[in-house]
Amino acid sequence: MSPTPGGAGAPRDRLKVLSRRAFSFLLDWMAWGYVAYCVMYLLNYYWYTVHVDWWGTLTLPSWGWPVVILATLELAVWCRSLGRSLGQRAIGVALRPVAGERISVGRRVLRGFLWHLSVPLAPVWIARGEEPLHDRLTQVGLRTETPDPERPGRRAILTQWGFVSLFLGALTMCVGWLIIGINLQVLIRRAPQAGRIWGEMLRPDFRYFTAPDPVFHLRALSYSILDLTVVTVFMALVATVLGGVMAFPLSFLGARNVMGFSPAGWATYGVIRGFFNVFRSIETIIWASIFAIWVGYGTVLAGILALTIHTIAALGKLYSEQVEGVSPGPLEAVWAAGGSRIQVVRHAVIPQVLPSFWAFTLYRWDINVRMATVIALVGGGGIGDMLFYYKNQGDWSKVGAVVMVIVAVVWAMDYISGRLRERIA
């Protein structure tokens, strides 16, 4: 069934179609709002009508806001009537004539005007279950676009949406360039300084690979590069084990097919999934800054806790997606043999997911080692302590040595975990 937007059909379907239309309209409006923002940024930047500091600000006179909002709204409306707008393309619909071969320009313009009449009257025609007024009066409809084998479509760049997306892309480039302050001249002018650093880093100083470096102290102890490398790998290991152990039971609570469809099941599922999503959105290093305040700046435990929390959330999500993807057959078989819910999980779900759980856990260890190398920046401990210490001292040849060790370890972990994952899968 091809949806007839706003047309006849079950009321639920009609509302769904209308909300999709509203969404696509919003998309168009936002696109033009973004264009307006960029244009004004560029105007400000080049004509200094308002002062701009380097990262950019947008200050409009008080009457400016309504003008911008209305202007972008109108632009969106006319774009949607006169051609195939970006928003229409995004949800895969196009204007099609209900009667007649083609839609004349006059009809399109009329539709644009009628839109303003039709929207305030929306409650009326929605209640009466009719097509939107402006569509009905101009004898057009928004239909799902099916490619016509007779008439090949125009090249994307020649359509409205194609042009607009290209324009948006170019605008983003320009504005982004200015906002970020990309400056290639600096890159070239300061190349000699950078070259000096690179040169020193490429002549690494491995004197303190196994012997503790007397100038580097952590809580009154000196460490060698090797010591801290071991600590870093161990940090990642402990965090992965802890995180995996905790994510394992949680992942079943966050899986639709295990939790069932009772209200309690839904609630548990929602809470667990929400927990995974929120905690995953906070980067490990941000967690580390919180835990560094809690358990002490520069303690390894802070790093471990940060890695663990992020690992629980990330692994939990991956695990529960695996659990949701199991084939339902074996579950059915255990139910049929009189198994309880726990037995179904233990004997039908777990055997199916265990190999991929191992693969994800290995992968996570790999990621955790990477994270553990830099977590010291905010007081999470590990080899990063050394890295940032030497960097602050300007001792770039020691920085080079540390970076090389990090690269070797990370690379080896990547390789080994990749090979192991291949074997498991």
Add this chain to the structure above:
Amino acid sequence: MTGYPEGYTSPRPEWTTGRGLYNALARRADVAAKYFAMFLLDAGGLAALWLLVTYAYAWYVLGITAYILVPWWVFALGVVEGAILWESLGRSWGQKALGRELTPVSGEATAIRRLLYFVLWNLFGLTGIGFVLVPPLHERWSGLGLRRERPSSQAPVPWYRTSAGLFVAVLLVVTLVSALGVTLTWESLRRLFTQAGQTVEFWRALVRPDTTILLDAMRDMIVTVFMAVLATLFAVAVSVPLSFLAARNLMRGPVGRPIYTILRGAMSIARSIEPIVWAIIFLVWVTALRSPFAGILALWVHSIADLVKLYAERLEAIDQGPIEAITATGAGRLSVLRYAIVPQIVNPYISFTLYRWDINIRMATVVGLVGGGGIGQRLINYIWGVQYRQAGTVMILIVILVWAIDYLSARLRAKLA
């Protein structure tokens, strides 16, 4: 045809022809590689165990960090001989990992035979001399051979009754014990249970965020988003062409293979360095005055390395069918590229790019922490300024941003698939 009657001449040995020689050498190299892989696993495992045990011992008992505690040659000899002994007398974990088993060619695997195997493996295996023959010398003379283990209808021996299983278990336990010993201190554990109050200001931001900084924070967030978008776009522009040079199946021959190897090696090194580390290097280069610039450069380099790998791996997995079909019509290399390869990779490439964009948003906030501009820089300034409520507010904003982008990119990718 030599003209001599059948059986009068012996056939030319196989290895006198080029191809035959190559095959013979390859066979021997194969056998030797199997043996040495096994040996490396065993010796490496024993070495790791020894290192960990001494490490834990030194840490807990002597209170120092030390790794071997014996002269290095004792360590080396012990590890090597231990591994060989294990392989000769029992079923080592290297053998288990590669699915091999030491079985008698005929008769029983007596202790004498196993000891003989041990001695011969030392003499001829380690030195590599024995591998000139297939099967190698130590196998021939001891009458024992490494065979693929046969699946049996008997219940498999439980892991705790095999030496390999016990070894792995001990290794895991020792690893965890030493890892916990090294990483945990009593002081930090004590703080974990008593000092939770230190972070109360962060959580206060959840209920009472500091709204006065919202506008400034939003501005920084715009910078962060632009950093991620531009870094991704610029990275795509570089990595799409590079990915063709980094695909194993497209780069053949004496020119192609070295390019492939160098490119993939460089990319995997660049990928191993976290964006934060790249950012500190670039910060020195472009100075801290232009921190977002340094940040975007860091993201750019790391994205290139990551995208080239992802793209190239996709290229390596393309279906050969269309390529053959188009080539068979007599089309040139460019047409093959345009009509057989590109259609297969467009969607996956876009999908990888969206994925990387999502990661770059996260990384852009992280890169800010070292002074790479954007919202991350604001966050770290608040943290170091002990303005925890403001820091908490910024964190909430970051969570919303990251979560929204994550959702968006996942939705778009689901549509592409």
Add this chain to the structure above:
Amino acid sequence: MPTPYLVIDGLTKVYERGQVHALRGLSFSIEKGEFLVVIGLSGSGKSTLLRCINRLIEPTEGKIWLDGTDVTRLSAKRMRRVRRRIGMIFQQFNLVDRATTVRNVLTGRLGYIPGWRSLLGLFSSQDKQTALANLERVGLRDKAYARVDELSGGQRQRVGIARALMQKPEILLADEPVSALDPATSHSIMQYLEQMNRQDGVTVIASLHFLSLARRYGTRIIALKDGQLVFDGPPKTIDNAKFKEIYGEDAEEVEVR
């Protein structure tokens, strides 16, 4: 007068999604020891009927009496006790591919063991002996420790039978047990079912696609069409006209030898 072993009374199933009426007021009864074959076009409700009997699917209306108890009214816990008396084998075998054969067979025992023991995967040695004996019975003793994904289709279904045997079932539901198999293998599987029926006195309800198989193995046939009973009787009484009624005018009977 003794009541029949299994009575199905006015069984109706309406699937929420799409408002599909899969079964419409189905009623019939079975005596102990029968080999009942259910035939019908695909989509006629055979799987739904079988799954309603052990309540893998909740019936919308109607009653199912098994040996005098109304199955549809049982609590979840009591239902599990009833389920272990009902064995089931499936068209797609429903085995855990990554586990060994004997592991899969042992899952048939789960209804009998308390929660914590099964959580640890500790099966008693007696259960293990029975599992091996059942594998022996279906001729798979030598594959006991092979992973299921190394087995062929017929072997997998035999594992499914061994798993059902673990329950010591009184009644066996077989949902198109041979649809995924080739003709020769089909017969061997059906013979195992027949053997269970004759030797162990297990009541068998099997849904089948091929009339020839139904005639050969069934003691009684029922036919479904759009969720309604269109035939019920001994195999011999299905003639060409009946066949056309069940399968539609254009259908042509195919032999499975």
